[in-house]
Amino acid sequence: MEEKLKKMKQLLGEIADLRAASSIMSWDQLVNMPEGGAKDRGEQIATIEAITHLKATSEEMGLLLDDLKPFQEQLDADSDDARLIKVTRRNYDKQTRVPADFVAEFARVSTVAQSVWEKAKAKSDFESFRPHLEKLVEMRRQYAGFFKPWVHVYDPLLDDFEPGMKTMEVQEIFNQLRPKQVELIRAIGEKEQVERSFLFLDYSEKAQWDFGMEIITKFGYDWSHGRQDKSAHPFTTSFGLNDVRITTRFKPNYLPTAMFGTMHECGHALYEQGINKKYNRTSLADGASMAVHESQSRMWENLIGRSKSFWVFFYPRLKEIFPNQLDNIDVDTFYKGINAVEPSLIRVEADEATYNLHIMLRLEMEIALMEGSLLVKDAPAVWNQKFKEYLGILPPNDEKGILQDIHWAFGGFGYFPTYALGNLVSAQLWEKMQAELPDLEDLIGKTEFEPVLAWLRKNVHVHGAKYEPQELVQKITGSKITPEPYIRYLEKKFSEIYGL
């Protein structure tokens, strides 16, 4: 049995190496590659991914998992090996339930759809994208079909991003959250808007870069196991647990983009850098779920980076770097400015109070599309109507409405809710951390991030993908994912800022 386990680990190691190869090639494509290399790079990645899929779904792997079943049952169910076999089995079953020709066909359809979407978005022309979206919706419904029986057609899609989590759980959480958030935004809307024009001055890229580096170095980002580069869209990627890289982007006339983007990606990277090194090159060398991952990026970006304590140290530093731009702005004005709440059209630019509403709208539409109760042709009208209802604005066109995100164009239904769940988890973990580190705000004010990172390492990071997200959150906080802490956090913060 030890031999078989060793063999499985060896196979998982090879799969991890192949995945790392794809990731390195994708990172290079987004960070370094000359434009002329694009076509070849597409083929190179496709070849590696095909080989990876063959290995991950091989009969050899299936037989090993079958053989290891009795062994797993003898082990302590919470031991690393038992969990490794369990997670590997889950991944294997998910991948082998889907026929290879479906996978290939879906890859083709979604590649075409993405390029059509790009043009459709530029021209705000939903109609040209419609047949592609219809095909993707149909194929995702088919995909869900491979995982029958289920309670809800959306369950298998959600499960790809949040292992073990059910549609109904997410709906319940969002149903509690929605009225509170809508009410908060309404209340803020009645108050005078805070000043923030100073964020839109000319901020040199070089100085922005250096400031971001200073922040994340203090956060504890490990430069001997990572690096930061520039790319069109910021992202985090890892090639095993010992090389976890982030990217950022700059807007010369808007300070928050790079600053908070860098903190956000650093949050993701700290998670990956903190996973138990023993799990390297196995199925456990990953985050617990997208939501848990997002909880880490959002925590460093928002609960820390957009907190008042954070700027006790960093605002004087920032003023040293940009004395002209921030000359007459005191720390309180700055703090309010970076936390301004204003319903807006674009999700990725949304503030903390409105962000989740963008997500809820998408989730409702995804569920309806999957159920078949909403047809693609009616989706733009429904989008606009819901947007008006939740955020009080009517999108002027589809480019700034239903076409704004790439997710549906690659068929990524099930992905969006993880962003909002991540926000909730970040606050839920934060309350627990505050209880265990009573001087938390003080530590942040003094840039002593070690205890914060140590707490996250011990409670969240080290476990990697060993636990399912609900299980992990329960284990740490004593309850499954719940919206109350996030609601408390929002209400406290914005009551103070807007004098509600």
Add this chain to the structure above:
Amino acid sequence: MEEKLKKMKQLLGEIADLRAASSIMSWDQLVNMPEGGAKDRGEQIATIEAITHLKATSEEMGLLLDDLKPFQEQLDADSDDARLIKVTRRNYDKQTRVPADFVAEFARVSTVAQSVWEKAKAKSDFESFRPHLEKLVEMRRQYAGFFKPWVHVYDPLLDDFEPGMKTMEVQEIFNQLRPKQVELIRAIGEKEQVERSFLFLDYSEKAQWDFGMEIITKFGYDWSHGRQDKSAHPFTTSFGLNDVRITTRFKPNYLPTAMFGTMHECGHALYEQGINKKYNRTSLADGASMAVHESQSRMWENLIGRSKSFWVFFYPRLKEIFPNQLDNIDVDTFYKGINAVEPSLIRVEADEATYNLHIMLRLEMEIALMEGSLLVKDAPAVWNQKFKEYLGILPPNDEKGILQDIHWAFGGFGYFPTYALGNLVSAQLWEKMQAELPDLEDLIGKTEFEPVLAWLRKNVHVHGAKYEPQELVQKITGSKITPEPYIRYLEKKFSEIYGL
């Protein structure tokens, strides 16, 4: 048959994609990777290489090649498809003759040997490296054994780098070359040395970088299919024919390192960028041999970059960039300075007139080691004695003697001669180009490199690996590789510089 050819091309495409993946990972390791990623990266590359080897030596490939044999014989022997099948067959036979466990064992031995060599070199301690070199010599002799029958034990090693070329051919060439080079150096040694202290001043890295970029952009390096970065040792790598990258390095107190290094790597890159795009992702998407590759790098570095014509335009530019350093230096003094001949200990720092002697010494020793007529334990003494004989200097220790190069530490016997052959081929091609472009020097003086590059593209680059090196040189110049043009080149150039 068309179907089988298509299938073979598909397999070759996958192999090319896997090779590209390894190359990207190696490039990243040398250019970007944080130090903590080294161990994982080693495993990732090893996994990809093992999969590549399996595919390249698969039974499927063997059967396809067998099936395609009659088809190949019907085709015009010089057609792309006939040559593709031929080259693929040659590569397949070479790879399958060597047992897989030997390949794995050799990889292990050479990995260990390289790390021992590094330490041995630092301490100038040949004795600690000796057993590893003995093992490598023994294994290379064994390797040669897999390719019996041959005329000379060194033939199969040479063939890995110079397909089709025989040891005896190289020996004949070098035997002609050696006395001429020794005599030239002796004659120069009697003359007064040229001034070159101005090369050792403080030259800012940024300005050196910009100057190098300006030069290779004029050479015709295609930035939409390549890029330049910094690395500890300069190299060229390609990920298919559409992404060919170079690296360079800087010495703040020695101008020639980056400047000529950049031109050298650009020469390699222009070759790869110029290969027929139809050959992409096949066995023909490669240089004809290491020597032909080196002929291209040496041509741009030396025959162009170290020529008097080149500096007609570029010396005034260089003086604009470094006015203080070059204030009192006229172009003639500069030209002589960058061409100074001086026997020295280290191959990679050798000038054009002495370089080949470093190589000949190594080739003689490699042949003797393979024949068994020289024992590893006696190699340092023989090295020193030959060095004194050819270059007039006695190495003060093994670090600056037999331990200076990494090649033997990875078992790369057969590699060194290609450097000297490359020099010869560069001059041989140059004479032919001069005959066909009579205003060649004038064009260079005006930085009109297009006709030069066009000539190389048409005669050398476009063919990729379609022809064996001797065949290609014969096809272009009317004779196989011969030392006369290089001897004529050296004698003319240095007679003028040193007033011989």
